[in-house]
Amino acid sequence: MSSAEPNIRCQCPDGHLAAGNNHFDNKKYDEAISAFFQHIDQHPGCAEAIFNLAALFEDINDPEKAASHFLEVAKQHPAHLPSWQRGLMALAKARQADAFADALVSFIKACEGQGLFWKWPYYMLQHACDHHMARDDREAAFAFFNATIGRSQQYARLHMCWFIFLFGGYFMRIGDMKNSLNCMKFAAKEVRFLVHASFGDEFSQRIASVPEELVRRFDASIDFPDQELPDAADYRCVVLSACDAGYFKRFGLLMALSVDLFSHDKRIVHFHVVDADEACDALVSGLRALMRKTHIGYSRQPDFQELPREDKITYFTCSRFMVADRVIQRYKIPLLIADVDGVFVDDPVLFTDQFSEEAPLALLYSPERLDAMYNGVGGGLVGLYPTQRTAALVDLVKRYMLYWYERRQMVWFFDQLSWVCAVEEAKRREWNLPVTRLVMDRGRISLGAARFFQVFDEKKESGFDQKLALFLDEIGSRWASGTISPEEAKSRYRSFFGLEDM
Helix, strand or coil: CCCCCHHHCCCCCCHHHHHHHHHHHCCCHHHHHHHHHHHHHHCCCCHHHHHHHHHHHHHCCCHHHHHHHHHHHHHHCCCCHHHHHHHHHHHHHCCCHHHHHHHHHHHHHHHHHHCCCCCHHHHHHHHHHHHHHHCCCHHHHHHHHHHHHHHHHCCCHHHHHHHHHHHHHHHHHCCCHHHHHHHHHHHCCCCHHHHHCCCCCHHHHHHHHCCHHHHHHHHHCCECCCCCCCCHHHCCCEEEEEEEHHHHHHHHHHHHHHHHHHCCCCEEEEEEEECCCHHHHHHHHHHHHHCCCEEEEEEEECCCCCCCHHHHHHHHHHHHHHCHHHHHHHHCCCEEEECCCEEECCCCHHHHCCCCCCCCEEEEECCCCCCHHHHCEEEEEEEECCCHHHHHHHHHHHHHHHHHHHCCCCCCCHHHHHHHHHHHHHHHCCCCCCEEECEEECCEEEECCEEEEECCCHHHCCCHHHHHHHHHHHHHHHHHHCCCCHHHHHHHHHHHCCCCCC
């Protein structure tokens, strides 16, 4: 049955459970309910049957009963994430704010005790309140915030600050900037990226204060070793990825080979590597020898100045946006700024062919989100058509990053927050920059038929780097020797990441 979870499967399955599952699959809900309860009478507390009952009540739009059964499973199996997620969302749909808040506190404790990601309770409050805001039910959203923040006050300061950050997003959505600012100031005690937030004219003032000498010194620190350039117009688009030397060695081949495999014609992949060493130079030479259709561009940059370790990691993330203007000037063709730990599973020109003077900007853009202050623009993929307006927008992003770079402060999520601020500033200046909205689903970014996959959870798995290295070594060597067809290579790429449906 589709809604059964493998780690809560019944240890004593019988005919009643099988019948219930079959009736559920065939939408014979009354018969399924009867069969499940008969099974539970004989096997009290069977988590699989209770979970499937919850899923059934979810299907027939009875959220109160769905929540009760999902959370019964969560109580038995506190590490079972789907029961928490679906139970909490059922309470949201039932508009039961107090019960939701109590369950969310239990979920916080379960995350701590079971090693689940600490931020899941925050995400569930966001999903619940986004659900109500999407229906313009401000009263319900307010009630959920009020109940949840009240409970978390007694238990978890970290979560309370993140919840209050979302509450600030709620007030921003309804136009109450005074209460929004008060929430953000309080949340900043734990939500560190809020140090970069700008309100009112702060963004414009900060941009204006960046010394031109700092911009010149930064640009001068970027080294483009290649003197000769290809006739870029023949390549139609360029993919820009930037990272540190370690990430380039882990994922550079993955990115470049995906473009070479899936492109129908010549393309450009430009790698910008901060703190590049001789091994990076050698990897670039190896990539150039391997590519059949793809030109590998390359730039490098020493550390511009010392940053604290965590801030330096954020700088590596920001660097692709800080060099984007130079790359656009260099090639003068449509640009995709992509995470280096990602793969194109079709020709990247399928993205850029949808850009134009009239539609020059493509973003993962969600200004309606309650967490829009930092998540209103996703950083995984950005598309730019070269125009004066997009050049000016990229300059805003770069200067804001330099403003904080000079202050040796670049907190996680700063790259996305900079884009949010810059897009809002462009609106205030009436630059007429319509946003084409990219679609994100399970790490897959799409625009029409165009597809890009971000390697999120996979890279955290034990042994992933070794498996990836063996896979790329085999595909790369066979690609170089001509002993693998493009069709087989593309099929292997998709299956390695479970992307057969893309």
